[in-house]
Amino acid sequence: MTRPKGSKELHRNGKTVIRLHPAWRSSWRAALAGTAVFAVWTVEKEVFDSIAKAVGLPVELSALGLAIGLAPIVFAVLYKHYTHSYEIVDGRKVRSNVGFIARESRTFDISSRIQVDLSQSVAARFLNFGTVIFWTGDDTSRLEWTDIANPETVIEFIDSLKHSTDAPSGSQQAGTDALRGQSAAPTLRGAEKTKMTHFGSNPLFKSLQELEAKRFTTPFGRYIDNNEGTVTHEESGLMWIRAPWGLMWNNGTFDGEPIELPWEKAVSLFGRGEPVSYPVGGTFAYFGHGKRLASAYENGFKLGRCRVNFAGYRDWRLPTAGEIDRMTPYFHSNSLDGENGDPQLSGDERRAWAWRGKENSRLTNRLYPEFSRNMRPLWTATGLGNGLAWAFDGSFPVGDQEAKASMAVMFVRKTSSSDVAIPNIADEEVIS
Numbered sequence: 001m002t003r004p005k006g007s008k009e010l011h012r013n014g015k016t017v018i019r020l021h022p023a024w025r026s027s028w029r030a031a032l033a034g035t036a037v038f039a040v041w042t043v044e045k046e047v048f049d050s051i052a053k054a055v056g057l058p059v060e061l062s063a064l065g066l067a068i069g070l071a072p073i074v075f076a077v078l079y080k081h082y083t084h085s086y087e088i089v090d091g092r093k094v095r096s097n098v099g100f101i102a103r104e105s106r107t108f109d110i111s112s113r114i115q116v117d118l119s120q121s122v123a124a125r126f127l128n129f130g131t132v133i134f135w136t137g138d139d140t141s142r143l144e145w146t147d148i149a150n151p152e153t154v155i156e157f158i159d160s161l162k163h164s165t166d167a168p169s170g171s172q173q174a175g176t177d178a179l180r181g182q183s184a185a186p187t188l189r190g191a192e193k194t195k196m197t198h199f200g201s202n203p204l205f206k207s208l209q210e211l212e213a214k215r216f217t218t219p220f221g222r223y224i225d226n227n228e229g230t231v232t233h234e235e236s237g238l239m240w241i242r243a244p245w246g247l248m249w250n251n252g253t254f255d256g257e258p259i260e261l262p263w264e265k266a267v268s269l270f271g272r273g274e275p276v277s278y279p280v281g282g283t284f285a286y287f288g289h290g291k292r293l294a295s296a297y298e299n300g301f302k303l304g305r306c307r308v309n310f311a312g313y314r315d316w317r318l319p320t321a322g323e324i325d326r327m328t329p330y331f332h333s334n335s336l337d338g339e340n341g342d343p344q345l346s347g348d349e350r351r352a353w354a355w356r357g358k359e360n361s362r363l364t365n366r367l368y369p370e371f372s373r374n375m376r377p378l379w380t381a382t383g384l385g386n387g388l389a390w391a392f393d394g395s396f397p398v399g400d401q402e403a404k405a406s407m408a409v410m411f412v413r414k415t416s417s418s419d420v421a422i423p424n425i426a427d428e429e430v431i432s
């Protein structure tokens with residue numbers, strides 16, 4: 001892969017260094033300020049001319065007022081650009097340098113142990129610059145490349161280097177065993193402090209060519225085990241991390257214990273949907289097509305302040321009550337709705353699926369083994385009001401719970417046409 005656009009390749013002390021600086025376009029505020037100063041000088045030029053005459057200077061020197069106004073703006077832009085440099089050294093380290101003579105430098109090794117994230121404002125997205133953040137699994141160490149151009153291209157380049165530096169020596173299993181246990185587990189405090197979290201900083205994901213996804217056909221749609229810790233419901237396009245937050249992905253399975261937290265903290269970190277009260281749909285509890293639509297992501301959702309990084313995606317969030325209903329048939333509170341299942345099934349058959357029938361349980365155990373082994377109540381992003389929120393509590397598909405209670409969370413994302421398709425999907429079973 002070619003080096004990022006706008007970077008320079010240097011050779012120092014036998015090492016190859018790719019260097020970047022903050023993008024000029026990131027100083028758009030300074031450009032606006034300079035334009036404003038020039039506009040004021042142009043409009044009020046006669047005033048500056050009269051001041052020059054009053055002090056006995058040639059009228060031509062009235063431009064000093066413009067120079068004095070622009071000088072600090074230009075200096076600030078140049079200082080930011082030339083005192084900050086970001087380097088990739090021999091394809092093995094990333095480095096941040098700040099300063100001219102007195103310099104502060106920080107270096108991270110490039111490996112699967114570091115996470116790479118992107119922070120962009122609306123203006124930054126429009127002008128195509130942003131801050132790339134490198135951080136480790138312990139949620140305490142981070143390095144930032146501020147306001148670099150083409151940040152997504154830079155992240156892709158770093159990701160390609162991560163794969164090349166992580167090639168295990170000897171057998172693949174030996175490399176896997178050597179890396180197991182080196183990642184620090186995610187913590188609630190770390191998520192609140194850094195606004196980022198993960199399921200392991202050295203996940204050892206397989207390449208697309210190695211993945212062998214499995215499709216399961218059920219009366220409630222087709223579910224795909226993507227063979228890298230995620231499950232997709234084809235009809236809705238919802239992709240799930242198959243284990244609760246707090247567990248760590250170890251190249252085929254999740255280990256650890258779920259993190260439990262109150263509902264308000266969960267939605268502030270991972271996303272809040274529109275509240276759904278009892279009266280919607282004319283029913284008392286969370287049943288009915290109307291309530292499912294009322295809690296849909298498209299009906300209103302405020303993203304949380306913490307980014308979740310897993311399986312190459314960074315848009316994971318807390319599911320709404322309507323979405324958790326689609327996680328597996330195990331959760332289907334709306335299974336008796338005509339549009340929410342195979343109309344050829346009798347009411348008893350649909351009820352058996354909805355209320356943990358044996359086929360349903362077998363599928364849930366297969367797709368979400370870690371969750372099934374130690375089932376925990378799960379918060380949804382949907383509130384109810386009066387100190388209550390909707391949750392899956394293990395005994396009822398979706399029910400109301402006191403928001404102050406501590407529960408686990410699982411994450412979902414909506415797939416899109418830009419997602420890379422897995423080339424090998426085998427139909428393993430048809431469960432009817």
